[in-house]
Structure formats: C-alpha cells, structure tokens
Amino acid sequence: MPPNRFLPAIRRGFALAPWIFVLASALVAIGLSGPAAAQNDNRVPVPLGSKKGGPVSIAAPPILVVEPVAMMIAAFDADGDGRVTPDEMRKGVAKSFAAIDTANTGKLGYIAFSDWAQKWLGDPNALPGAYETDADSDNQITLAELQAKFDQIFTRLDKDKDGVLTRTELLTIRAFPMGDGGKRGKRGG
Numbered sequence: 520m521p522p523n524r525f526l527p528a529i530r531r532g533f534a535l536a537p538w539i540f541v542l543a544s545a546l547v548a549i550g551l552s553g554p555a556a557a558q559n560d561n562r563v564p565v566p567l568g569s570k571k572g573g574p575v576s577i578a579a580p581p582i583l584v585v586e587p588v589a590m591m592i593a594a595f596d597a598d599g600d601g602r603v604t605p606d607e608m609r610k611g612v613a614k615s616f617a618a619i620d621t622a623n624t625g626k627l628g629y630i631a632f633s634d635w636a637q638k639w640l641g642d643p644n645a646l647p648g649a650y651e652t653d654a655d656s657d658n659q660i661t662l663a664e665l666q667a668k669f670d671q672i673f674t675r676l677d678k679d680k681d682g683v684l685t686r687t688e689l690l691t692i693r694a695f696p697m698g699d700g701g702k703r704g705k706r707g708g
Contacts, residue, residue, distance in 0.1 A: 582693050587640040588647060588672055589689040603684040605673060612669050615639045616662045626659040647672065
C-alpha cells in the first residue's frame with residue numbers, strides 16, 4: 520500500500536484536537552452563561568394574589584464609606600478611647616502641618632499642600648482641597664486656615680453635637696452604591 524501523503528497532516532490535526540476541544544468548550548460555556556447572567560437582574564417574582572402583575576426590584580443595601588479626612592481625624596485619637604476631641608484634632612493637624620512645613624515658614628503653597636494631602640489623606644486631590652482651605656486666597660495655606668477648615672469639618676461630622684467625634688460619626692452611610700449603572704451623567708445624543 521502506497522504511503523498516504525496526508526498522513527502527517529492528519530496526525531498533526533489529531534495532536535491539536537484536545538486543545539481545540541478545550542477552546543471550543545470554553546467558548547460555548549461563555550456563550551451560554553451570558554443569557555443566564557442577564558436574567559439575574561436583582562428582581563424577584565411578586566407573590567400570587569398581589570395586585571401588581573410584574574416582578575419588583577429589590578433596593579440595594581446601604582453601604583458604609585469613610586472619607587479620607589475622617590480617617591485622618593480618627594488617627595488623632597491620642598488616648599485611644601475611640602473618641603476624638605477638638606483638642607486632639609487640633610494637635611494632630613498641627614503635627615501634620617509641621618511635617619510638611621520643614622522650612623518652618625508657617626505657610627504651605629498649593630504644591631506643598633498637595634504633598635500634605637498625599638501624605639495625610641492618601642491622595643493629593645482628597646478633600647479638603649487647597650482652594651477651599653485658603654480662606655484669604657493668597658495661594659498659601661497657614662496653620663490657622665487649616666485649623667479653621669478642620670473645625671468646620673469637625674462640626675459637620677459631629678452629628679449629635681456633643682463636641683466629640685466617635686467612630687460611628689466618622690462613617691458615612693450611603694443609601695445606594697456609587698456605581699448606579701451609568702444612569703446619572705449620561706448625555707443624550
């Protein structure tokens with residue numbers, strides 16, 4: 520019997536067959552999971568006998584968020600009692616200011632303030648921002664201006680107005696996740 524000239528190609532094809540089978544199986548699984556995932560849209564059927572005829576949506580649970588400035592204030596709890604007093608906060612703010620004001624000028628330019636925000640708030644763009652902190656708009660932030668801004672923040676966060684911030688007051692509760700499915704901010708086209 521004469522040798523088959525296609526035999527080497529057939530053998531190569533069989534060598535690739537297991538990989539092709541795995542790839543094809545993965546593609547089929549991905550293709551079939553799409554419709555199943557699309558059906559799970561966070562809705563439940565309405566019980567029999569109810570007045571509405573369609574499914575109802577379940578509200579997203581609230582989430583807890585901590586502002587960077589609130590985390591910084593929490594770190595100023597000097598005595599470890601879980602409460603931050605205005606005095607503890609002012610001492611912590613002064614210490615953070617001095618750590619950046621290495622030339623002891625008593626002022627931070629906007630770039631140095633950005634460095635302060637990076638070190639103490641975790642991001643150079645975190646609030647409070649330089650423009651809102653610079654009360655006299657001289658492009659420099661003094662310790663007094665920073666203390667005044669932190670006093671405002673302290674007052675805003677002190678929900679029960681007892682003059683002390685607890686960990687509970689430093690948390691922000693949002694009724695909905697920040698990612699709202701792209702419903703806000705879209706422009707018509």
